[in-house]
Amino acid sequence: MKAISGLSNKIKVQKNDLIKESYSYVNKYLDRVNEIKIYEQLNDLNLSNFIFPYTWTYTNDELISKTHYFENAITLHDTDICKNKMKVVIKLIDEIHTLNLVGIKQFEPENFLNFFVNNTIKCLFDLSIYKEQINEIIKNYWNDSVKAVFSHNDLVKGNFINFKKGWKVIDFEYAMYNHYLFDYASFISESLNKKRWPVFIEMLNLSSQELLKLKDLITYQNYLWIYWASYMFEQTQENIFIEIAKEKYENMQKEINVR
Structure with missing residues (x-):
C-alpha cells in the first residue's frame, strides 16, 4: 500500500487501484451525488482521453472510489x-x-x-x-x-x-x-x-x-x-x-x- 498526497481526498494506492476517500469538510461544498451521476455516464461512453473511477460507494456522506492506477505516469x-x-x-x-x-x-x-x-x-x-x-x-x-x-x-x-x-x-x-x-x-x-x-x-x-x-x-x-x-x-x-x-x-x- 502506497500513500499519495491529495488536497480534497485521502488517497492511497492498493495493488493496481488508486483509492479515494472523501473528507467530510470537502463534502460540504462538493456535490458527491452529482459527481456519481457524472461517473455513471462517463463509464457508459467509450472515452480514451479521460480517466475516472470505475467503481465507488457512497454511504454516510462518504464517497470511496477506485480508479485504475498507472504507476509510471507523469x-x-x-x-x-x-x-x-x-x-x-x-x-x-x-x-x-x-x-x-x-x-x-x-x-x-x-x-x-x-x-x-x-x-x-x-x-x-x-x-x-x-x-x-x-x-x-x-x-x-x-x-x-x-x-x-x-x-x-x-x-x-x-x-x-x-x-x-x-x-x-x-x-x-x-x-x-x-x-x-x-x-x-x-x-x-x-x-x-x-x-x-x-x-x-x-x-x-x-x-x-x-x-x-x-x-x-x-x-x-x-x-x-x-x-x-x-x-x-x-x-x-x-x-x-x-x-x-x-x-x-x-x-x-x-x-x-x-x-
Whole structure:
C-alpha cells in the first residue's frame, strides 16, 4: 500500500487501484451525488482521453472510489508546458465540452463562492478591494447568453497525466455544466506560468468580447481559490494552502495592474 498526497481526498494506492476517500469538510461544498451521476455516464461512453473511477460507494456522506492506477505516469508538473502541449490541452478541453451528459448541475458562481466566504473565519489575504469587481463579474457571468457546456472546472497541472499513450485528464469531482471559457481560464490561472499566458490565449483565437470574459473568469477564479485555500487551511492547518492562497493573491495583484 502506497500513500499519495491529495488536497480534497485521502488517497492511497492498493495493488493496481488508486483509492479515494472523501473528507467530510470537502463534502460540504462538493456535490458527491452529482459527481456519481457524472461517473455513471462517463463509464457508459467509450472515452480514451479521460480517466475516472470505475467503481465507488457512497454511504454516510462518504464517497470511496477506485480508479485504475498507472504507476509510471507523469503529470504536467513533471514537464515543460510547450506550445505543442498547449495544443493538446486545448484539444482535451474541447473534447470535454462536447460531452452531452444529462441531469448534471450547472455551476453557480455566487453560491459556490459564498460557501467559502460564509464558512471561513478569516481569509488569508484581505480581498476587500476586489469585492465590488467580483460582484460585477458574477452579475454579468452569463451576459453573453452562451449555452453552458460540460466542464472540468479544475485544470491544475496534476490533473493531466501521461502514461505512454498520450495526455489524459483525471479528477472530475468539480465537474458541472459551466461557461465554455471557464476551463480555459482554469488552465491559464492554475497551470501556466504567466509569461506563457499570451501564447496560450493567442491559440484560442478569441474575439475582444471573449477575451474580456476570459480575464474576468481568471480574476474570479483567483478570488475563489484564495477563499477556498483559506477554508481548507482552517480545516487542516496545512501550510500548502497558505502557499496556494499566496500564489493566487499575487495573480490578483498582477491582474489589477493589467486592467
